[in-house]
Amino acid sequence: MTDTFFSNLPDKFYKQLLNSLDEGIYFVDKSRRIVFWNQGAARISGFTSEDVIGKLCGDKLLEHVDFDGNHLCGDGCPLTATIQDGEIHQLDVFLKHRDGHRIPVQVSSSPVLNENGEIVGVVERFRDITPQLSDKNRMAKLLSEVHTDPLTEIANRRYLELALHDRFYRFEEYQEKFGVMFVDMDKLKKINDQFGHAVGDCALKFIAETLKSTFRRDDVVGRWGGDEFLVILNDVDKDQLKKIKKKIEKIIAGTQLPEACGGGMVSISVGLAAVLEGDTQNQLLNRSDANMYGEKKEQPGRD
Numbered sequence: 001m002t003d004t005f006f007s008n009l010p011d012k013f014y015k016q017l018l019n020s021l022d023e024g025i026y027f028v029d030k031s032r033r034i035v036f037w038n039q040g041a042a043r044i045s046g047f048t049s050e051d052v053i054g055k056l057c058g059d060k061l062l063e064h065v066d067f068d069g070n071h072l073c074g075d076g077c078p079l080t081a082t083i084q085d086g087e088i089h090q091l092d093v094f095l096k097h098r099d100g101h102r103i104p105v106q107v108s109s110s111p112v113l114n115e116n117g118e119i120v121g122v123v124e125r126f127r128d129i130t131p132q133l134s135d136k137n138r139m140a141k142l143l144s145e146v147h148t149d150p151l152t153e154i155a156n157r158r159y160l161e162l163a164l165h166d167r168f169y170r171f172e173e174y175q176e177k178f179g180v181m182f183v184d185m186d187k188l189k190k191i192n193d194q195f196g197h198a199v200g201d202c203a204l205k206f207i208a209e210t211l212k213s214t215f216r217r218d219d220v221v222g223r224w225g226g227d228e229f230l231v232i233l234n235d236v237d238k239d240q241l242k243k244i245k246k247k248i249e250k251i252i253a254g255t256q257l258p259e260a261c262g263g264g265m266v267s268i269s270v271g272l273a274a275v276l277e278g279d280t281q282n283q284l285l286n287r288s289d290a291n292m293y294g295e296k297k298e299q300p301g302r303d
Contacts, residue, residue, distance in 0.1 A: 092106050219234060
């Protein structure tokens with residue numbers, strides 16, 4: 001009874017059904033000529049059915065490009081791929097709106113078969129994914145804010161602790177050695193008292209930027225708190241850490257603060273430690289911290 005009901009439905013019913021959907025839906029024949037275009041496609045793209053029916057989908061209409069900017073109307077077209085292999089192809093792309101701007105959409109191409117099972121065309125569905133991308137961007141921004149020190153715009157303590165946890169796991173499971181380095185800005189309290197907190201903040205940002213640009217991409221540079229920075233260095237031993245320590249001390253010592261920061265010179269105290277078998281996070285950090293304060297005691301006036 002149900003089969004008889006649907007088989008007797010007029011074509012107008014199916015067109016009304018397709019036009020009621022929010023998704024963009026259009027059919028092309030094997031030559032990629034558009035033979036149907038629903039109202040959802042018109043709403044998303046700005047092109048009406050009168051604009052597109054009878055035209056090839058590659059006739060400078062939607063002009064799909066992928067998220068790397070590659071044009072897909074030649075190589076990479078999901079419609080063409082479906083015509084060739086009869087498979088469903090799904091892809092996130094940008095389509096060109098009739099007004100010229102780009103809209104991110106998810107497209108899905110499915111084969112249309114005749115009663116002999118032969119491919120006679122393709123139906124493509126597409127939907128606007130701008131809200132999802134916006135949500136992803138907002139989430140990425142929130143994560144960045146959670147893991148970033150607001151003053152220096154480098155990693156904060158929370159992120160450093162997560163990175164340390166990861167390094168310890170890799171050391172225990174794969175014996176990937178690493179080390180840590182505490183970097184303390186000397187005399188921050190005196191600078192704040194004498195010149196004001198704005199100058200002290202400027203000096204902290206200057207050191208953070210210097211540290212970030214000095215270390216390797218795989219190293220993690222962050223602000224541990226107050227005047228202390230922590231650097232997590234991958235694939236280093238104690239001897240390599242000593243060389244890196246001398247390098248960063250020379251770079252900081254030979255650099256003058258910008259005029260906005262008072263134009264003076266800054267100094268740092270550095271303590272380092274390489275991870276040892278059986279170390280805990282606290283043990284490693286305490287060794288590095290103790291080495292840093294030991295250096296300060298050797299050179300009075302750095303506090």
